[in-house]
Amino acid sequence: MEAASTGTKFQLRARIRGLIDSGATILAVLSTLLVILPLVAIFIYLLLKGASSLNLDFFIRTPKPVGEAGGGMANAIVGSATLLAVASILGVPMGIFGGVYLAEFGRGTKLANAIRFTADVLNGVPSIVMGIAAYSLIVLPQGHFSAFAGGVALGIMMIPTICRTTEEMLLMVPHVVREAALGLGVPNWRSVLSITVKTASPGIITGCMLAFARVAGETAPLLFTALGNNFWSTTLNEPIAALPLQIYVYAISPYDDWHRLAWAGALVLIVLIVLAVSLVRYVTSRGVLKGAS
């Protein structure tokens, strides 16, 4: 009698445990679905609203005043490209060289650990703070907003990201490769640049593209550095338009025409970014360094 009741108790507990287990599974599946939902919704809206207002004018015309139909964001696209070029010229070499130091020279030292840690922390500093820094560094002394200041703000943001991905990629290059180069009498600097960095270059390039994609959509640091511009701007010394800035201005405006342009701009921006990220994903999933290791 006693044994039977223990048995049923045990069975009951086992059943409850089983129920809790399936409950947890269902919750996990539900939360995953719930997370995918906004992503799908965002893409559907971008495609629906963006594609319908995307036309050739968008790419070849500058903005028109309120009330006039048409107009595009040609100057903003060119402006974004200019800003990103300035940012890359500043951020890419600094980031890659910093990563080379972390992986090749500073491995295991306290200094390298401190730099790695600082880079990670710097990565989490809000972009608007970078904007203020670039503002007080360049805009205040110069006395006017400029494309150059915007580029510098974006470039500073690229450095820690590129530095860390470069380091991770270089760490995957086996020592045998370096030793082979050194054994042939190649000086160390040459071996680092033309053997190690070259072996890891697909990974490093994808890291750069990832950083590039991240700053391409940044708006906050440009608000008071590049400022935005409704006309063509040709020099780095003037305010310049940028795609995310233009989207912001149009999105918070009360005009339907401008809302449509904002959706179209957002679609163009997201297509560029998704292309970059997918490329990164494709290259890394294929095993960047398969040939080397």
Next chain:
Amino acid sequence: MPEIHIAHPQFQPEPSVTAEQRQAASAAQEPSEVRRFLLSRGNSALADRSFQILMTLCALSIFGIVALIAIELIGNSRLAWHSFGLQFFFKAYIDPYTGLPTYWDPVNGHFSALPFVYGTLLSSLMALMLAVPLALGVAVFLTEMCPNFLRGPLAFLTELLAAIPSIIYGLWAIFVLVPLLREHVNPWLIKIFGWSGLFSDDNPTGLGFVSASVILAIMILPIISSLTREVMIAVPHSQREAVLALGATRWEMIRMGVLRNARIGIVGAIILGLGRALGETMAVTMVIGNSPEIHRSLLANGSSMAAVIANEFAEATNDLHRSALIEIGLALFIVTIIVNALARLLVWAVTRGAPARVN
């Protein structure tokens, strides 16, 4: 002639390696004797030396950037600091005629960051409350339950969520999320929780803290879930196997074997998400309503530290105004540095034994 040993670091670690074993494996990856010999022998010492110095300088530039930001922010916020001191973050100016507090009045020169600090904290904490359970669910599903063929695509989708720029989240929130909340969710919140005063029916726009925290939650989800996934993967298989061998169900295995072992790292991931939420600018600016007031209702308009900077900086009316905004930026900088450092330390404490992983 020195004897040369060629070391082949051909370690084949078991699927369940402990942190110590991993460290031993990485120690075997250290430069071998051959390499040290070859490096000491070269006749290009000068070129090598200068190359190394150049690389070191580039790496040190990261310290330089942090120092530069700090110096610029401190230098340019001095005016506000001298005018208001620490009271800037706590005290409001009380209008002598109406007796109502005025927090932010650039025209008359009254500045207090209180409503922005309140807005930032409130929206970030609400976002965390929404995002953390979901992020944990996603991480648990992706690491422990998901069939293999779905894992890659789903992980990619959640990472894609992290790659969408904040401006696009803002755009989507203004035109899709806010109307949705306004028409369908807010009336329901008011009906059920209206008695608490937290959801009062006096803001017809739909903008406000609830909208801001929902969009923030969507934005910080990927970072929390991907880091949680990382620390969960770092939990050795032997832990899972041991719990399963005792007859545990899968959920009990996850709870006892995985979540308990990874909890420090998970806390780190959550704090990192908090850091992201504190500094998030554009999407919040677009949906929070931007009024420097403190209301009890969560449906009311508010503002946040990053939002007020984004809104007013380019059109700051005078030096004091600009300086006050820079001081808010400085506070944001210091807080995010502390939060991120703490989070990194926690995550690092869990994953440090794991090999370098490419995202």
